[in-house]
Amino acid sequence: MSLFERLKADAPAAWSAYVSHDFVKQLGDGDLPLSAFKTYLVQDYLFLIQYSRAYALAVYKSPTVDDMKVSLDGLNGIFSEMGLHLELCEGWGLxxxxxxxxxxxxxTMAYTRFVLEAGMAGDLLDLQTALAPCVVGYAEIGAALSAQTGDLIEKNPYRRWIEEYASEGYQDLARAFGxxxxxxxxxxxxxxxxxxxxxxxxxxxxxxxDFWQMGLDAK
Known part of the structure; x- marks a missing residue:
């Protein structure tokens, strides 16, 4: 069993609350209020700014050049993900x-500062552990929503988001992280x-x- 799978298996209540959250369910059904999604998306962009700092910290914490390269690849991936957020927000005039x-x-502040503090106080493994629910969890959620919606995804207003995290490119990224x-x-x-x-x-x-709930509370 991989370390990620072991950690996930030992946190069943937290993991279920995350991947089966009402925000995720409504996103897959396509009936998530747009106000909730927009709040989430703007905050997630701000989150990714801090997340990029966490990957920059991973470069510093890396014990080998190979680890440094992986950290840098992750940082570049975050910048690409931020581009998706900007693309979606621009469609709404933001x-x-x-x-x-x-x-x-x-x-947003609670989560990002927790991740950064875990990395600053510990070593690379501590930082990876704090990063893992986001990196690998989004791949699991994207794949599950894509399989759940099937052909109906064509009519889902959040199709672009689901397809991004269900894509082979993102799935590969998550597997590489694990x-x-x-x-x-x-x-x-x-x-x-x-x-x-x-x-x-x-x-x-x-x-x-809690981050999903923040979006729902913005309805």
């Missing part, structure tokens, strides 16, 4: 300047340390669920 001027909501975690764990992980990693993973997962 410019990049509008988005970047928006205030960070409490849920493999990278395992390689790091081979160096750093001990059974005595696992409990701390599991706590970090579970907290980050609950913060993901």
């Amino acid at each position: 410019s990049r300047a509008d988005i970047e001027a928006a205030p960070e909501l409490n849920q 493999a990278w975690m395992d390689r790091t764990a081979d160096v750093y992980l001990t059974e005595q340390r696992y409990e701390r990693l599991q706590q970090t993973f579970e907290k980050a997962t609950w913060l993901e669920a």
